[in-house]
Amino acid sequence: MAHTISRGVYYFVKRIPGRYACVDPRSRIQLSLKTKCPEVAQKKSLIVEERLIAYWEALLAEDHEGAKTHYDAAVNFAEAQGYSYLSLEKVVAEPLGGLLNRIEVIPDSERSKTGSVVADGLLGGAPKPALKISRLYEDYLDLTPDLLIGKSDDQIRKWKNPRLKAVNNLIAVVGDKDVHELTRDDGLKLREWWMDRVVDEDKKPSTANKDFTHLSKIFSTWRDLRQEQLANPFLQLRLAENELQEHRPSFSRDWIKTALLAPDAFGATNEEAVLVFKILINTGLRPSELLGAKLEHFVLDHEVPHICVEEYRDGPVKRKLKTKWSARDVPLLGVSLDAAKRLVAMGGVQAYYLKADRWSALVNKVMVERKLKETDRHTPYSLRHSFEESMLEAGVDHRLRVELMGHAYNRPKYGEGGSLELKREAIMRFAFN
Structure with a gap:
């Protein structure tokens, strides 16, 4: 592939490879790139060459793939010549000058040929193939x-x-x-x-x-x-x-205290799964947010121990949050802090890392077996609703409630200086210890 300049305008020039001689009798192609800028000419040349090769390859495969291949080849040929593919109706509706320009590009040998990809590409004769x-x-x-x-x-x-x-x-x-x-x-x-x-x-x-x-x-x-x-x-x-x-129920505070936090409530259930459950109680995190946390996201040596919810990419591992407002720092207190310390000592989330569905299925099953569901409609996710209701009943400021839940809020966030302390004070009003 190369481009040359003539009278200040760049042209795309390419000899047709032998592989395509059976489907395109021309020995050489020269097309105006309609630019006087060498950088633009280089970019346009790459695009034209890509379109031409796609057109030639489609021609080679035409007998095998039928209507779709014919249509794709027609579209690629039109675009390689600098024209947008239009349906026959739209080509006829164009001003006469535009129609004549399209006709002039068609080689004489192709103008009367039935089913010509060249003619169909420029004159809109290729019907769109069916798409199931x-x-x-x-x-x-x-x-x-x-x-x-x-x-x-x-x-x-x-x-x-x-x-x-x-x-x-x-x-x-x-x-x-x-x-x-x-x-x-x-x-x-x-x-x-x-x-x-x-x-x-x-x-x-x-x-x-x-x-x-x-x-x-x-x-x-x-x-x-x-x-x-x-x-x-x-x-x-x-x-x-x-x-x-459609309303999702929340656990009552009495149920959380007497049933969910009762000694040996979950029996011999996998310890990591139980620790995750307890961290959710005083944080209101979505299970997927906690189970996507890496070890460094548990900041326990801080004046206000907390967990960082944020997006990241670590090699092939990608973690995306539900919304941009989901990124936040949530203080750890009471049973949630104790559980977080134990989880960190075990190396962080491992068995259920980025596997919220697997964790939820296990915990749901155990809750049914051990009669830990307050009603049949309660799920582990109900802890998030319990956290939200506890904030409301404790009179936590609306702005803080929104930030702790990771919901959308149109006003600026609290300054970084006092945010964690304010959140901790709010959660202390209702946290389970």
Whole structure:
């Protein structure tokens, strides 16, 4: 690949490799890069060469992959010549000068050839291939790698699974049809299917609404990035949510004291799992925040012993927080401080490091077996709600409550100088010892 200059304008110049002689009879290509800047010319040359090679490779594979390959080759050829691929309708609607310019680029030998990739690329004759719903999700992931940046393997799994489930639910209802054929009726069929499950199977409306949210986002993002002119069939499908049904209960203070903190409450359960549970009691941390903490995040030799919740990357290990407000320092007091000291002495979180689901499954199972659930709807996560309610009952300032919970807050945080001390004083009002 090279570029040359003529009359102050740079041109891309390349001899066609022998590998592609059977699909492109030209011996040499010369295209204007439409720039007088050498740096810009270099960058454009790399892009043009990449497009040309993709076009040639698609031509070589055309007999094997059919319509999709033909379409991809047509798009790549058009872009390699400096044109955006347009449908036939849009090409015809262009001003006459633009249409003539496209026609002039087509070699005489290609103009009358049926199914010519060259002609189809410039004149929009290549129909878009069908894309099944099952392939839509994969294409969406290919288009949005930025959404997974900074996430650990476990976080990526948790992010992907509900979206894949939503896609599979849609396929179960309407079939694995071409995405271009999806209609509002398909969205309504899915809503009706979910409505039946909510009424007959006691499923939560919020579960259905998550499907609608994921499908709408996947579809609209894919549509916009692929420049498809399609209406989103998944808008405004949400079901009404019963606040009482969706409310997560908190443990009462009496239950925490007499049941959860009773001697030998968890029996022979893995010690690390029990220590994690006790640290949550006076901190209100999300289990995933604690189980993503490294040893250095437990700051016990400080005037105010605390745990640091923060994002980090350590080689292949990535830890991303739920929101930007989740990053915070939380004081350790009472049973939580004692448990943290013991956990640090054991080397920190190990068996359940970045494995919140595994920890939760074990503790849930033990709580059922040993009758530690205040009601059937209580889970280990209920400790976070108990912490929040304890702050409210103790009259802790709203701003401090928000910071300790890691929730969004529009005002500036407390100054670094007194933040930990203020938080410690607040937690001391209700901490379990």
